[in-house]
Amino acid sequence: xxxxxxxxxxxxxxxxxxxxxxxxxxxxxxxxxxxxxxxxxxxxxxxxxxxxxxxxxxxxxxxxxxxxxxxxxxxxxxxxxxxxxxxxxxxxxxxxxxxxxxxxxxxxxxxxxxxxxxxxxxxxxxxxxxxxxxxxxxxxxxxxxxxxxxxxxxxxxxxxxxxxxxxxxxxxxxxxxxxxxxxxxxxxxxxxxxxxxxxxxxxxxxxxxxxxxxxxxxxxxxxxxxxxxxxxxxxxxxxxxxxxxxxxxxxxxxxxxxxxxxxxxxxxxxxxxxxxxxxxxxxxxxxxxxxxxxxxxxxxxxxxxxxxxxxxxxxxxxxxxxxxxxxxxxxxxxxxxxxxxxxxxxxxxxxxxxxxxxxxxxxxxxxxxxxxxxxxxxxxxxxxxxxxxxxxxxxxxxxxxxxxxxxxxxxxxxxxxxxxxxxxxxxxxxxxxxxxxxxxxxxxxxxxxxxxxxxxxxxxxxxxxxxxxxxxxxxxxxxxxxxxxxxxxxxxxxxxxxxxxxxxxxxxxxxxxxxxxxxxxxxxxxxxxxxxxxxxxxxxxxxxxxxxxxxxxxxxxxxxxxxxxxxxxxxxxxxxxxxxxxxxxxxxxxxxxxxxxxxxxxxxxxxxxxxxxxxxxxxxxxxxxxxxxxxxxxxxxxxxxxxxxxxxxx
Numbered sequence: 001x002x003x004x005x006x007x008x009x010x011x012x013x014x015x016x017x018x019x020x021x022x023x024x025x026x027x028x029x030x031x032x033x034x035x036x037x038x039x040x041x042x043x044x045x046x047x048x049x050x051x052x053x054x055x056x057x058x059x060x061x062x063x064x065x066x067x068x069x070x071x072x073x074x075x076x077x078x079x080x081x082x083x084x085x086x087x088x089x090x091x092x093x094x095x096x097x098x099x100x101x102x103x104x105x106x107x108x109x110x111x112x113x114x115x116x117x118x119x120x121x122x123x124x125x126x127x128x129x130x131x132x133x134x135x136x137x138x139x140x141x142x143x144x145x146x147x148x149x150x151x152x153x154x155x156x157x158x159x160x161x162x163x164x165x166x167x168x169x170x171x172x173x174x175x176x177x178x179x180x181x182x183x184x185x186x187x188x189x190x191x192x193x194x195x196x197x198x199x200x201x202x203x204x205x206x207x208x209x210x211x212x213x214x215x216x217x218x219x220x221x222x223x224x225x226x227x228x229x230x231x232x233x234x235x236x237x238x239x240x241x242x243x244x245x246x247x248x249x250x251x252x253x254x255x256x257x258x259x260x261x262x263x264x265x266x267x268x269x270x271x272x273x274x275x276x277x278x279x280x281x282x283x284x285x286x287x288x289x290x291x292x293x294x295x296x297x298x299x300x301x302x303x304x305x306x307x308x309x310x311x312x313x314x315x316x317x318x319x320x321x322x323x324x325x326x327x328x329x330x331x332x333x334x335x336x337x338x339x340x341x342x343x344x345x346x347x348x349x350x351x352x353x354x355x356x357x358x359x360x361x362x363x364x365x366x367x368x369x370x371x372x373x374x375x376x377x378x379x380x381x382x383x384x385x386x387x388x389x390x391x392x393x394x395x396x397x398x399x400x401x402x403x404x405x406x407x408x409x410x411x412x413x414x415x416x417x418x419x420x421x422x423x424x425x426x427x428x429x430x431x432x433x434x435x436x437x438x439x440x441x442x443x444x445x446x447x448x449x450x451x452x453x454x455x456x457x458x459x460x461x462x463x464x465x466x467x468x469x470x471x472x473x474x475x476x477x478x479x480x481x482x483x484x485x486x487x488x489x490x491x492x493x494x495x496x497x498x499x500x501x502x503x504x505x506x507x508x509x510x511x512x513x514x515x516x517x518x519x520x521x522x523x524x525x526x527x528x529x530x531x532x533x534x535x536x537x538x539x540x541x542x543x544x545x546x547x548x549x550x551x552x553x554x555x556x557x558x559x560x561x562x563x564x565x566x567x568x569x570x571x572x573x574x575x576x577x578x579x580x581x582x583x584x585x586x587x588x589x590x591x592x593x594x595x596x597x598x599x600x601x602x603x604x605x606x607x608x609x610x611x612x613x614x615x616x617x618x619x620x621x622x623x624x625x626x627x628x629x630x631x632x633x634x635x636x637x638x639x640x641x642x643x644x645x646x647x648x649x650x
Contacts, residue, residue: 071638071645113218119162172207173207197596216614245284247272248592293582294311295308306589312583319341324346324367325347325366357384390405414453417451433500447495450490452469460474462479518588519567525581537550537574
């Protein structure tokens with residue numbers, strides 16, 4: 001039944017329309033005041049003594065009648081008021097309320113309090129304290145439950161798993177707004193249950209001012225967490241390589257055992273020691289030429305997700321590089337002489353065009369012109385996923401270059417410029433240099449240039465000259481130098497910058513799997529495979545299988561990972577149930593640093609120490625005190641008083 005906002009001396013009534021019955025109490029009052037009965041006087045002789053007795057009796061009857069009248073009026077009034085159901089409520093108790101709950105299920109909620117994880121404790125307290133009939137919406141970092149009661153999702157809450165994702169305060173507010181109604185007349189309670197790790201914060205949190213925000217910060221007993229942060233495989237020494245393992249969060253006086261497994265076989269064990277800043281490092285010796293499905297493991301009582309680390313050492317496929325060069329310089333030979341590359345160099349008249357289809361990288365170096373037949377082959381090569389690097393000569397016929405470039409991109413060589421300039425600008429955010437420099441270099445010894453070609457292009461610029469013209473442009477398999485690299489024209493080939501430039505251009509041609517990948521970050525891997533038009537590659541681990549995004553090229557398939565997988569571990573890339581390659585995925589370590597937000601610095605929010613305290617507070621805001629029972633008791637007392645008056649008063 002609806003509750004009306006009728007008030008009477010601070011009291012409200014559930015059924016105020018019944019109070020109209022109080023006007024009926026006027027009737028007995030009128031009857032009492034205006035008696036219709038008349039009395040006839042009959043004289044008697046010698047009644048002086050009786051007159052005194054009659055006078056006293058009349059007084060007693062009048063008092064009794066007034067007492068009975070008042071008692072009955074009060075009795076009927078109490079009954080009427082009881083049926084109207086009086087109550088007293090807080091200012092907000094009668095307003096409709098909406099409740100949306102954010103429950104943090106990130107990995108930092110693995111931290112324990114009294115032997116139970118913060119997430120488990122939060123779920124138990126929430127289920128216990130929220131009303132069985134309360135309708136609410138709840139979301140975590142990955143899941144959403146809309147307009148439910150606790151019985152609907154109890155099993156789902158109890159089986160929640162931890163997530164490597166973490167919504168920040170702004171994202172929480174935006175998500176909550178999608179779950180609240182558009183009704184402006186309701187009180188909208190947003191409950192945020194979290195350990196409030198620092199990464200939940202943003203510079204300027206913008207929570208909707210219309211929301212009543214309630215924070216419940218959960219605290220762990222142990223604020224130290226040891227994590228396996230990363231691994232690195234050092235250059236091989238003879239037939240042995242060094243696996244370096246980096247850890248964080250330890251104590252100086254602590255020696256933490258760490259185990260190395262190949263699949264499920266324990267192959268090595270050592271102890272990690274830590275510096276004063278909490279960082280630690282250990283080394284394992286592993287065979288160079290053997291595949292390894294590695295797993296590192298430690299025991300730490302804080303967070304569990306970062307106590308293991310997966311990695312793979314696969315047999316490395318050499319990157320095939322073919323140079324078509326008219327130069328006598330050997331700089332390309334020196335750049336690609338490592339074990340990572342299969343390098344070949346030919347003069348144009350020596351080239352077997354059919355061999356280009358097997359290459360990963362083709363370099364056109366100092367060619368005077370590009371024959372039409374070669375243009376057609378290179379066009380096909382590039383479109384099939386190959387990487388083409390173009391280095392002009394001072395005397396190049398740019399029309400043949402432009403013919404090739406126009407079919408690959410909107411790029412054209414223009415006039416030659418003869419001027420002494422320097423390479424002065426590195427685009428550090430360009431993919432070629434994104435991870436080359438620890439910081440932006442300002443005192444670099446830049447190479448000089450005597451002649452170069454102006455270029456018109458839509459390709460991103462990687463290197464620029466002092467006048468603003470491009471030195472190197474390109475991305476996604478096409479790279480074009482505007483400067484002839486002959487030593488008499490430029491000393492770039494003797495510059496340290498040439499090594500990462502050509503190395504990363506070649507590496508981009510074949511996306512070799514890293515030692516490990518990080519979940520949640522886009523990853524691309526090239527798999528050597530010949531597949532038909534109807535064939536697909538699958539990725540699987542322990543019965544879990546999915547089909548990744550994939551692009552087919554001659555002799556290889558480019559596989560991309562983004563949303564999948566969602567769990568860490570070693571995954572196998574399968575073709576018709578045959579394992580082509582193993583790839584390891586690990587959770588990001590952003591949750592490993594147990595640093596928490598000072599929520600006292602946040603405005604327009606209410607903070608509670610626990611979930612039970614929060615619901616006690618919300619219940620107090622909804623407090624309604626009913627008084628109808630007291631009026632029933634009063635009516636019974638008045639009925640008893642009436643009986644006593646009838647018997648006692650004469």
